[in-house]
Amino acid sequence: MLIIDGGEGALFLELVPCYRSLLRSCAQGRTHPCAGYGLHAAAIKSGLLLLLSAPLFHMYAALRPSPATPILLHAFADVPRSARSAPEWTALISALPPSSLSLLLFRSMLRDAVAPDTVTLLALLSASARLANPVAGASGHLLFLKLGTPFSIPARNAALHMYATCGRMPDARRLFLEMPQPPTVVAWTALLAGALRWEGLSSGQEIFDKMPHKNEVSWNVMVSACIESGLPKEALSLLAQMLFSGDDYYLAIRNLNHITLCSLLSACSQAGDLRVGRWIHAHFTKAGGILDGKDNDLVKVGTALVDMYSKSGKVDLAHRAFEMMPRKTIVTWNAMLSGLSMHGMAAEVLTLFNRMVVHEAQQPDDITFVNILTACSRSGFVDQGRKIFHDLYPVYGLKPKLEHFSCMVDLLGRAGQLEEAEALVRKMPFQPNVVILGSLLASCVLHRRLELGQHLMDELVQIDPYNTEYHMLLSNMYTSSGRHAKADNLRMTVKKNGRRRYPGISYIEIDGHVHCFSAGDRSHPRTEELYMMLDEVVQRLQSAGYIPDAASQVSCVPDNYLENGDGQEEREQVLLAHSERLAICYGLISTKPGMPLLIFKNLRICTDCHVAIKLIADIYNRVITIRDRNRFHCFKEGACSCSDYW
Numbered sequence: 001m002l003i004i005d006g007g008e009g010a011l012f013l014e015l016v017p018c019y020r021s022l023l024r025s026c027a028q029g030r031t032h033p034c035a036g037y038g039l040h041a042a043a044i045k046s047g048l049l050l051l052l053s054a055p056l057f058h059m060y061a062a063l064r065p066s067p068a069t070p071i072l073l074h075a076f077a078d079v080p081r082s083a084r085s086a087p088e089w090t091a092l093i094s095a096l097p098p099s100s101l102s103l104l105l106f107r108s109m110l111r112d113a114v115a116p117d118t119v120t121l122l123a124l125l126s127a128s129a130r131l132a133n134p135v136a137g138a139s140g141h142l143l144f145l146k147l148g149t150p151f152s153i154p155a156r157n158a159a160l161h162m163y164a165t166c167g168r169m170p171d172a173r174r175l176f177l178e179m180p181q182p183p184t185v186v187a188w189t190a191l192l193a194g195a196l197r198w199e200g201l202s203s204g205q206e207i208f209d210k211m212p213h214k215n216e217v218s219w220n221v222m223v224s225a226c227i228e229s230g231l232p233k234e235a236l237s238l239l240a241q242m243l244f245s246g247d248d249y250y251l252a253i254r255n256l257n258h259i260t261l262c263s264l265l266s267a268c269s270q271a272g273d274l275r276v277g278r279w280i281h282a283h284f285t286k287a288g289g290i291l292d293g294k295d296n297d298l299v300k301v302g303t304a305l306v307d308m309y310s311k312s313g314k315v316d317l318a319h320r321a322f323e324m325m326p327r328k329t330i331v332t333w334n335a336m337l338s339g340l341s342m343h344g345m346a347a348e349v350l351t352l353f354n355r356m357v358v359h360e361a362q363q364p365d366d367i368t369f370v371n372i373l374t375a376c377s378r379s380g381f382v383d384q385g386r387k388i389f390h391d392l393y394p395v396y397g398l399k400p401k402l403e404h405f406s407c408m409v410d411l412l413g414r415a416g417q418l419e420e421a422e423a424l425v426r427k428m429p430f431q432p433n434v435v436i437l438g439s440l441l442a443s444c445v446l447h448r449r450l451e452l453g454q455h456l457m458d459e460l461v462q463i464d465p466y467n468t469e470y471h472m473l474l475s476n477m478y479t480s481s482g483r484h485a486k487a488d489n490l491r492m493t494v495k496k497n498g499r500r501r502y503p504g505i506s507y508i509e510i511d512g513h514v515h516c517f518s519a520g521d522r523s524h525p526r527t528e529e530l531y532m533m534l535d536e537v538v539q540r541l542q543s544a545g546y547i548p549d550a551a552s553q554v555s556c557v558p559d560n561y562l563e564n565g566d567g568q569e570e571r572e573q574v575l576l577a578h579s580e581r582l583a584i585c586y587g588l589i590s591t592k593p594g595m596p597l598l599i600f601k602n603l604r605i606c607t608d609c610h611v612a613i614k615l616i617a618d619i620y621n622r623v624i625t626i627r628d629r630n631r632f633h634c635f636k637e638g639a640c641s642c643s644d645y646w
Contacts, residue, residue, distance in 0.1 A: 019039055019043075019052060019055075020052065020055045023039065023052065023055040023056060023058070023059045024055060024058075024059075026059050026062075026063070027055075027058055027059040027061075027062035027063065028062070039052070039056075040052075040056055043056070049078060050078075050080065053075075053078040053079045053080065053083070054079050054083055054088065056075055056078070057072075057075040057076055057078065057079050057088065057091070057092075058087075058088075058091055060072055060075045060095075061075075061091040061092060061094070061095040062091075062095075064095055069096060069097065069099075069101070072092060072095055072096060073092075076088070076092050081112070084112065084114065085114065086109075086114055086115065086116055086117045086119075086120050087117075087119075089105065089106075089109040089114060089116075089120060090116075090117070090119050090120040090123050092105060093105055093106060093120070093123045093124070093127060094123045094126070098127065098130040098131055099131070100131065102123075102124075102127040102131075103124075103127065103128075103131070103133065103136050106120075106124055106127075106136075115147065116143065116147070116149075117149065118149050118150060118152065118155060121140050121143055121144055121149060121155070122154065122155060122158050124136065124137070124139075124140040124143075125137055125140045125141070125155075125158040125159055125161075125162045126158065126162075128140060128162050128166070129158075129161055129162040129165040129166065132165065132166050132167075133166070134162070134163065134166035134167070134168050137159070137162040137163065137166060138171075140159070140162075141159045141162075144159075153179075153181075153184065156175060156179060156187070157184065157186045157187050157190060159175055160172050160175045160176055160187055160190050160191065161190040163175065163194070164190050164191060164193060164194025164195075164197075164198075165193075165194065167194075167197075167198045169194055169195065169198050169199060172190070172191060172194050173191070176191050182212075185211070185213050185214065185215050185218065188207070188211045188212075188213075188218065189215070189217050189218040189221060191207055192204055192207045192208055192211070192218060192221055192222070193221050195207050196221065196222075196225040201225055201226070201229050201231075204222065204225055205222075208222050214242075216257070219238065219242045219260070220257060220259065220260040220263075222238055223235045223238050223239060223242075223260055223263055223264065223267075224259065224260065224263045226238060226267070227263045227264075227266055227267050227270070230270070232266075232267035232268070232269075232270040232271035232273075233267075233271050233273075233514065235263065235264065235267040236264070236267055236268070236271065236273060236276055239264055239276075239280075257297075258297035258298075258300050258301050261280070261301050261304065262300055262301060262303075262304040264280055265277060265280060265281075265301075265304040265305060265307070265308040266304065266307070266308070268280065268308050268312065269307060269308045269311035269312060271514065273312075273509060273514070274309075274312040274313070274314060274509075274598070275509065275512060277308045277309070277312060281305055281321075298325075298327075299325065299327055299328070299329055299331075299332060300331075302321060302322075302324075302325040302328075302332065303329070303331050303332045303335050305318075305321045306318045306321050306322045306332065306335045306336055306339060307335045307338075307339070309321060309339070310335070310336075310338065310339025310340075310342060310343075311339070311342070311627070312598075313598050313625045313627060313632055313634075315339050315340060315342075315343045315345070315632075318336065318339045319336065319339075322335075322336045328360075328362075330362060330363070330364070330365055330368070333352075333356050333362055333364075333368065334365075334367045334368055334371060336352060337349055337352060337353065337368060337371040337372065337375070338371045338374075340352065340375065341371050341372075341374050341375035341378065341631075342627075342631050342632050343631070343632045343634075343641065344375075344378050344379055344631060344632070344641055344642050344643075344646070345375070345379075346375040346376055346378065346379035346381045346384075347379075349371070349372055349375040349376075350372070350375075350381075350384060353368070353372055356368075364396060364398075365398070366398060366401055366403070366404070369388065369389075369392060369396075369398065369404055370403050370404065370407060372385075372388055373385050373388065373389060373404060373407035373408060373411060374407050374410075376388070376411055377407060377410045377411035377414055378630075378631055378642070378645070378646060379643075379645065380414065380415055380645050381411075382411060382412065382415045382417070385407075385408065385411045386408075386411075389404060389407075389408050392404065400428075402428075402430045402433070402436075405424065405425075405428045405430065405436065406435050406436045406439060408421075408424060409421045409424055409425055409436050409439055409440055410439045410443075412424065413439060413440050413442070413443025413444075413446075414443055414446065414645070416443075416447050418440070418443060418444065418447065418449055418452060421440055421443065422440065422452065425437070425440065432459070433463070434460060434463050434464045434467060437456050437459055437460050437463070438460065438467075438469070438473075440452075440456055441453055441456045441457065441460065441473055441474070442473060444456065444477065445473050445474075445476060445477045448477065450477055450478075453473075453474055453477050454474070457471075457474045471491075472491075475487045475491050503518050503519070504518065504519055504578065504579045504580075504601065504602065504603045505517070505518055505579055505601070505602045505603075506518075506578075506579035506580040506582070506583040506599055506600065506601040506602075506626075507583065507599070507600055508583040508584075508586060508587050508597065508598070508599050508600075509598070510586070510587065510590045510591065511590075515583070515586055517579045517582040517583050517586070518579050519577055519578050519579050519582075520577045521577075521579065521582055524586070526586070526589070529589050530582060530585055530586055530589065531585075533585040533586075533588055533589050534576070534577065534581065534582065534585045537581070537584075537585060537588075537616060537619075538576055540619050541612060541615055541616070541619070544615050544619060546611070546612060546615055548576065548608060549607060549608040549611070578606065578609050579601065580599055580601050580605060580609055580613070580626060581609060581612065581613075583599045584597060584599065584613065584616060584624060587599070587624075588620060588622075593620075593621070594621055594622065595622070596622065596623040596624070596625065597622055597623070597624045597625070598625045598627075599624070599625070599626045599627070600626075600627045601626060601627070601628045601629070602629060603628065603629050604628050604629050604630055605626060605628045605633060610633070610640065610644070610646075613626070613633075613635050613640075614635050614638050614639060614640055615638065616635070617635035617636055617637065617638065618637055618638035623635070623636045624636075630646065631646060633646070
């Protein structure tokens with residue numbers, strides 16, 4: 001029995017209808033939530049919570065305050081059991097964060113003999129998809145049929161999405177084919193996303209090509225799938241189709257969300273397509289596509305721009321984009337630090353890090369220190385790198401991870417401090433992996449420490465016996481030490497065991513077209529002109545005093561070089577036609593004199609090519625930038641930005 005004392009309680013009771021309206025207004029966002037919170041406190045104080053419990057719960061379900069779960073459950077518990085109808089249960093299930101609790105609440109609803117309606121079952125299908133629980137989702141599908149609840153188009157789409165998300169593609173396809181009318185673009189997109197995730201790109205492409213209509217979501221899904229599959233050029237091709245297939249170009253630009261924007265900029269980074277990256281930046285900004293986004297989305301797109309410009313060799317543009325961002329997260333700072341590191345700008349990295357920590361009060365994370373230690377390694381900043389490594393826990397509260405030890409081993413190894421590097425490997429609290437041991441082996445090759453290199457090779461074979469890179473490193477070290485027979489035997493062993501190494505590929509973009517080359521490649525349509533230019537380059541290099549360093553290039557020699565006569569001559573011929581040199585020659589015959597060249601290579605540039613390209617840049621008065629697997633090299637006037645330390 002409800003008892004109200006005093007005039008205040010009576011007045012409150014008379015205003016209950018107004019308060020219900022106010023709570024609905026708060027739930028719909030028309031009134032500030034503080035009004036609802038204040039009303040909740042007044043209801044408790046006046047003893048009238050029972051009269052407002054249901055609208056109060058719906059307000060909290062709509063606002064979803066933090067922490068959501070305890071507040072929602074407490075508000076729901078205040079609603080009398082007799083008043084908990086399907087809308088209340090549905091609001092609770094829909095408002096809670098994805099967890100098994102949503103499914104438990106649905107079972108509680110059934111135990112309370114509350115029949116679910118269409119909205120409840122849609123909430124169940126959505127929760128099942130988010131939790132990847134096909135059993136619960138199939139139960140929801142069955143209840144539509146069992147209870148006679150109308151299985152509308154939105155309900156069919158939700159069930160299809162659930163099955164596709166959970167990997168039940170046969171069920172998803174069956175639902176798709178059983179649609180009582182032509183499937184909507186929502187159904188097509190759900191099937192597309194499931195096929196791409198569970199059946200592969202070719203299956204998804206087949207569905208995508210059959211779609212009668214495509215919206216921004218379907219385009220975004222397909223573009224992202226291409227990028228995740230390592231096909232950045234195909235992703236950019238889809239972007240062109242999307243933008244120019246409709247009537248409204250700027251509407252198409254605005255319809256791309258921040259996720260696709262970031263994916264496309266990543267594709268530009270991978271494909272080395274700076275032209276398209278700058279076009280995306282300019283046109284999306286001009287169309288308002290970036291400026292109309294949420295603040296967090298703007299930060300993500302801005303960070304992707306910093307990353308794209310850095311990886312495309314334009315660290316100055318990356319820095320400009322970085323400075324123009326009004327807000328920066330730790331991911332943004334890390335992207336800029338990584339970009340500077342890739343370009344060997346260790347001093348700038350340390351300056352930016354100091355600004356970040358001291359002036360901006362941004363807390364660094366594990367990735368921050370990986371970037372800093374990598375920059376120190378690439379520039380030979382041994383003392384600075386050692387200090388930062390030792391400060392990780394005492395100063396910044398971060399326990400060094402395996403990645404930090406790997407960077408430190410590489411830093412010490414490159415600097416020739418192999419004893420300290422090996423001691424660090426032996427005393428670190430992790431088992432050394434192939435990355436750390438391989439890095440130390442590469443340092444042994446660099447500093448010709450054959451005995452330690454052989455010992456490390458034995459360990460590497462135990463961990464990863466099929467990795468050819470380390471076999472070739474040791475083979476090159478044998479050759480440089482004059483042990484040609486051992487080098488040849490090791491190389492033949494690799495060949496006999498059927499182990500294959502990744503070929504070196506270099507590519508250059510000219511007038512919007514990307515041209516790829518491998519060592520000795522003769523597949524290009526302009527091969528004759530290309531090799532005429534290569535002959536000219538070789539002659540001018542020789543006139544400048546260049547002598548090929550064939551002794552360290554066993555791994556690049558064709559498999560049959562031992563049977564073809566003079567191995568030394570074979571090795572020199574292969575060196576002269578390395579993939580990056582072919583890409584440079586193509587750039588020389590395809591661009592105007594003095595134009596800069598930007599080349600990307602999937603492997604580390606070899607020492608001999610590094611020497612040769614310094615001379616080529618000087619002879620032809622070109623700025624030649626090469627991004628290899630590790631970093632950027634900017635060759636200009638006979639020197640390289642790495643100062644021959646890489």
